[in-house]
Every structure is written in structure tokens, then in C-alpha cells.
Amino acid sequence: MPPRTPHRLKAVRIAIAGAGAITERAHIPALRSVADAQIVAIQSRTADKAERVARAIWPGDAGRPKVYSDFDEMLARERPDAVGIFTPNHLHCEFTVKALSAGAHVLVEKPMAPTAAAAREMVDAAAKARRVLMVAMQQRFGGVERAIKDAVTSGAIGRPHFIRARLSHGGPESWAPGQKWFTTASEAGGGAMLDLGVHVADLAIWIMGEADSVSGQVGILAKQIEVEDTGAMIIHFKSGAIGVVEASWSSMPPLSAIEIYGDEGRVMAGYPRQDISILKADGSPAPGFSRDEVMSRFDPRDRLAPFRELAANFVGAIQGRVKPSPDGNDGLRAVEAIEACYRSSRSGTRIKLPLDRAQ
Numbered sequence: 001m002p003p004r005t006p007h008r009l010k011a012v013r014i015a016i017a018g019a020g021a022i023t024e025r026a027h028i029p030a031l032r033s034v035a036d037a038q039i040v041a042i043q044s045r046t047a048d049k050a051e052r053v054a055r056a057i058w059p060g061d062a063g064r065p066k067v068y069s070d071f072d073e074m075l076a077r078e079r080p081d082a083v084g085i086f087t088p089n090h091l092h093c094e095f096t097v098k099a100l101s102a103g104a105h106v107l108v109e110k111p112m113a114p115t116a117a118a119a120r121e122m123v124d125a126a127a128k129a130r131r132v133l134m135v136a137m138q139q140r141f142g143g144v145e146r147a148i149k150d151a152v153t154s155g156a157i158g159r160p161h162f163i164r165a166r167l168s169h170g171g172p173e174s175w176a177p178g179q180k181w182f183t184t185a186s187e188a189g190g191g192a193m194l195d196l197g198v199h200v201a202d203l204a205i206w207i208m209g210e211a212d213s214v215s216g217q218v219g220i221l222a223k224q225i226e227v228e229d230t231g232a233m234i235i236h237f238k239s240g241a242i243g244v245v246e247a248s249w250s251s252m253p254p255l256s257a258i259e260i261y262g263d264e265g266r267v268m269a270g271y272p273r274q275d276i277s278i279l280k281a282d283g284s285p286a287p288g289f290s291r292d293e294v295m296s297r298f299d300p301r302d303r304l305a306p307f308r309e310l311a312a313n314f315v316g317a318i319q320g321r322v323k324p325s326p327d328g329n330d331g332l333r334a335v336e337a338i339e340a341c342y343r344s345s346r347s348g349t350r351i352k353l354p355l356d357r358a359q
Helices: 021-032 047-057 071-078 089-101 116-129 143-154 192-208 291-295 305-318 328-347
Strands: 012-017 037-043 066-068 082-085 105-109 133-136 160-168 211-219 230-237 242-248 255-262 265-269 276-280
Touching (some): 012 021, 012 071, 021 037, 021 082, 047 066, 066 071, 105 305, 116 328, 133 328, 143 255, 143 265, 143 276, 160 192, 211 328
Parallel strands (some): 012 082, 082 105, 105 133
Antiparallel strands (some): 265 276
């Protein structure tokens, strides 16, 4: 949803909620790279944690954001133009609705909410407030992923009829030690499928088009935790195409891969990581999408590049210069697909999309 006042702002004053690993390592550095963005405050349930992050990133006092332990107080005192919400999942909806109601634009970490009902509430609140709502599904800005999207959209492999999208690693404890909320059902809302599967579900729908139904299975197979560590689902697209989405917290080394089969060629990416092959049916490189041409468009060593582009898109959307992507409706579709997978795993049935609001 475009902002109410599309004139260019001198600086977008941004407040941050959440001071975990993804905030410190990715979102704050990405937002700081945007010339028109100014981070004015950081809030965490424990002020000491927010203070540590602020001092680590801003070692000098100049320009260091204010620190808060209370989200409502931060909103009231700072009156930010925008809020980045990078908290445990169960707080996403509450904080997003409060920020939107206060007149702020919102960038919320994926999954945008633990349930489709909460995600819809957020989308409705953004529409009512006429504010930008974006979801941090930054894989859309990855060099490999954009090349795949461009190849499919351009018809380089003909009509796509199958996609497999996979994302796995050793679990949140391997990169965010101490953040136990990831495996606590009441705070996370789900496990590997909601954490990682939402990324690749979004990519599959972004590349292949609207989903019609989902069937899936999840399980706790390798860890002693409250939420699933492994899951897979089949997406039936309205085009007639079929997709398989896989996610795991019990796979090392990590894997991020996409395969697409079309009637005139195929895509194979992620074997190994950041490698890509887009071929015609005769085995020759698709014109404009040879490996060298694709790899020349981005630096595969720059892991923060997708986050920086996400941040730039968020600020640009607030200023009315670009369309927000992924927006709240994109986030809702991805969450609906994951919730449908959970429902299918429990019931053993295929679940129609979009989910019925009454359910």
C-alpha cells in the first residue's frame, strides 16, 4: 500500500524492535547502508541487550540510537516514521498493529506471523493506516534467485511445470545460540517449516504463480524440541504446475537449492551453494543466462547484499519511489501455505488455498 504522502522524505527515522542475532548481523547493517535511513532507537525486552548491540555497532556516542525495554514507550517517545520488527514470532502481529496505528511504516521479520489469521490482521491494519507493510523475505533479492525469476518470466525454459525449493541448516542453535524462543511453541508458533520453509514457499509462489492447495508432512525427527525440525509439502499451483518445498533444522552442511523443470529447459541452482545452471532442452545454456553471465551480476561472497536491497526497497517504498516487495500480502500467502502444510500433516488431507477466514 503506497504511503499517504508520497513526497520524498529527507530521512526516514526508524525504530528497531528486537536485538537478536538477525538484527545485529543483518538488519541494522543493511538499514545503515541506506542513505535516507536513520536508526533512532532500539528496543529489547532486556535493555542491557539493546544497549550491547547499540554500543557494538555505534562504538562512539555520536549517532547512537536510544535504548528502550518497552515497545510502547519507544513508539510514544520517538514517534518514528518506520519500525523494524525483528522480535520472536509471537510479538510480530501485536507490535506491527501498534506501529501502524501510530502512523509508522513497518518492516517485519519473517514469518510475518505464526498464523494466517494474525497475518491477515496485519495486512488489514496496514490498509486501514495507509502505510507500507513489508516482510523480510530477503531471498527474493538474492542474485541466484533473481536470475531464476528472470529466466522463468522471460520464457527461457518455456512453461514451467515443476519446482523444488529446499532450505536447511543445523538449526537456530547453530547461529543464534541462547535464543531458545525458536524452539518454544508458544513463542515461535512452528519450527523449521515456519522459519525456513516460509522463505522457499514465498520463492516458489513468486516464481510459479498463485497456489491452489497444499499437502504436507512435518515431524520432530532429529532433535528433542517442541516444534518440528523437518518438513515437506507439495504445492499445487493454479497453473497446473506442482511444487515441492522442503525445510530442515537437522541438515549440515546447510543447503539452499532450487530446481525448476519447463517444457523447453530446466533450472538447477544450489548444488553447490550459489552455483546455477539454466539450460535449454538440448543441454545448451539458455541465451542470456549462462553461468558466467548470471554470476557476473552479483558477488556470491556478499551475504548481506539481499538484506541491503530489502532495506533500500523498504525506504524507497516509504518515499513512494518503488513498489514494496515482498509486501504484506506476499507474507500472508507464504504463511497461509505453511499453515496449510501443518493442517495437512495433522489431518492427512489436501488443504485448499486461500484458507477460509472462518477457520
